[in-house]
Amino acid sequence: MPTLPRHVIDFANPELAPQEREINDPAIVDAPYQSRSWRHFAAPEKSAIAGIWEAGVHLERCECDYDELCHILEGTVRLTDTDGVAKTFGPGDSFVVAAGFKGTWENLTPVRKVYFILG
Numbered sequence: 001m002p003t004l005p006r007h008v009i010d011f012a013n014p015e016l017a018p019q020e021r022e023i024n025d026p027a028i029v030d031a032p033y034q035s036r037s038w039r040h041f042a043a044p045e046k047s048a049i050a051g052i053w054e055a056g057v058h059l060e061r062c063e064c065d066y067d068e069l070c071h072i073l074e075g076t077v078r079l080t081d082t083d084g085v086a087k088t089f090g091p092g093d094s095f096v097v098a099a100g101f102k103g104t105w106e107n108l109t110p111v112r113k114v115y116f117i118l119g
Contacts, residue, residue: 011040011052011114023060033058047119054112064101066119070094075111080104 004010016038024032035055042049047066052073070077071094080086081103088108089095097105 009041011038013038013040016040023058027061029058029060031058033060041116048117050116051114052112053115054110055107056110057107059104059106062097062101062103062105064097064099066117067099068097068118069116070097071114073112073114075107075109077111077113078104078106078108080106 018036018038021035021037022032023029023035033056035053037051037053039049039051041051054074070089072089072091074091076088076090078086078088079097079101081101087095
């Protein structure tokens with residue numbers, strides 16, 4: 001297997017097993033959904049994690065106390081704030097959901113994204 005330069009992390013690691021979760025708290029979601037994520041990077045001393053996340057169609061209520069950079073690989077997502085202002089993102093789009101965001105995250109289709117979270 002080829003090696004990587006020191007301090008470089010390849011997200012195309014076929015040996016990394018996904019973390020599977022069911023989100024079913026009725027205070028957060030209207031209907032339960034499944035997600036899978038591959039955490040490729042973690043730096044607890046910096047409150048930072050990064051990886052790939054995917055989930056099916058769902059709507060989740062959010063109150064973010066962290067900053068998250070998202071890059072959509074597949075699918076379509078709509079974010080709507082508590083004022084009703086909405087924006088839809090699709091494949092190739094990148095955006096940051098900054099700490100303080102309150103509203104909904106809605107997967108309009110199954111979604112796969114790269115994420116970097118800084119807490």
